[in-house]
Amino acid sequence: MTVSSYLQRRWDVVLQLTLEHLIAVGIAVGFATVVGVLLAVAVYRNDRAVTVLLVVVNTLFTVPALAYFGALIVLVGLGWTSAITVLAIYALLPIVRNTVTGLREVDPAIVRAATGMGMSRFGRLTRVELPLAYPVILSGLRVATVLIVGIAAIGAYVAGPGLGELIFSGLGALGTARAIPEITIGTVAIVLVALVLDGLLALLGRFSTPRGLR
């Protein structure tokens, strides 16, 4: 069996797994963005808190995925929840780091002018600091997305969603006719998903960044 004949026969499965993959990555990045930005906003004014937070997310980042899956199978069982939780944990580092950097790089004179005009702390954050940090936050989001598209393949290990299932299925059937097409299609599809998402986020950045910041 060749790659093309496999695709002809089972394109619907490949498409379904690709969609699952996208959905899982989307949910994980969305979740990590909310949590990561909130954490960064909570600490960015305080040097010590920033250091602690970065050490924590860095450490979380270095733990191998299999270790997380082991723990999560015990805690929440097999399935989507385990897979997405692990992806979100990995996405946290680039998002937190870029958000903190973006917020801390805002020109202090701009913040001082805002304060001096009577802008409240919340107003300063939402109207000035976050919009100015936005391009940096978005590039963190991009890194996180591309990163976990790859990691998501391992999600199949805990019966999670996505193209990993194709690769694992092929690996399990080595020596049979479908093994090589499955592994190839799974891998190429993941690379394509990563490239497409990266491109889409770059476009989003292009169109959503105010002209004054470009």
Place this chain on the structure above:
Amino acid sequence: MSEPMIRLDKLTKRYPGHDGAAVDAIDLAMPKGEIVILVGPSGCGKTTTLEMINRLIEPTSGRIFLEGEDVTHVDPDQLRRRMGYVIQQIGLFPHQTIAQNIATVPRMLGWDAKRTNARVDELLHMVGLDPSRYRDRYPKEMSGGQRQRVGVARAMAADPPVMLMDEPFGATDPITRERLQNEFLRIQEDIGKTIVFVTHDIDEAIKMGDRIAILDVGSRVAQYDTPEAILSHPASAFVEQFLGAGILLKRLNLSRVEDVEVATGEWPTIDRGSTGEQARAQLRKSGRSHLLLLDDQRRPARWIGAADLERSDAGTGDLSGLGTEVQACVDLRATLNGALQEMLLNANGVAVVVDREGAYAGTLDLDTIIAAIRRMRAASPDGDVPLDPA
């Protein structure tokens, strides 16, 4: 004196771990509608004093009164919306258009869009920027001087009675600074705000201030008076030293061209439409070396000498290609010092004076300035204002 706009009562700031106070019990009353300058050497506490007025820095003790109301403990955000604030770095929001930047405080105060837009256009006009051209630009698409004008417009947006300005023109080149200062004085003439203005530059203080507070370390007031009074009667050796050399020259900064007699008939002028023949006749009649060509708006355009007229085929041709361009004109509002500067730059030792619209108003020469200096020295009560030994 009626109730001052701002009154500082033993206002003090101490930082933990520092000997002495950054600001040590300063008492100062700033009258309505005046520009009060806080000037002093670096580290004297002038910026700290300014930032305590809008409570960017919370005072350790003492009180701040705004129009008689004790504002030492009111909500700082509300307080700041009643005071315009301009800083040296300007701090425009780069992600917002010029119009959005200017609308910052009106939006916080809940103005409707129509009122805000009208105000934005009015302010852009006031600071000399064409609204249709600039309102939708971003800060990075403007020059430093233009950005500084927007900074001033933004501070004035909600028409606050008070403006606090911390070295507002400090980061601009000398030519732009001079222009911004003049524009600001012109605007202030119309709006009459109470302005507290921090600078370390005594010349700027003398030029801009209705009243100057010279501050020593700890924001101790060494002298608080009008520029004239400070220059004629420095209160202490510290003040004298801070004023520096050339007090008399500095006093030239206090007189404006409009205060002295501008000569209108000294130099012959000629309109753009005239022929070379008319120009030659005019020049001969006056007995001067040059005549001044005015353009259609009666703005000085070129100095034309007798030689230029002889040499040329000017009999029929256009005069506007002859002679040398009038390099710099001084406004009626310019200081005598500025006029002197122009005079020294100009080949024939004459400054061309123009009115607010830029039209020719006359000329000014060295004799006029020397006469003005004589009058100043005679008017000085001690009569002994030291001439700069240099």
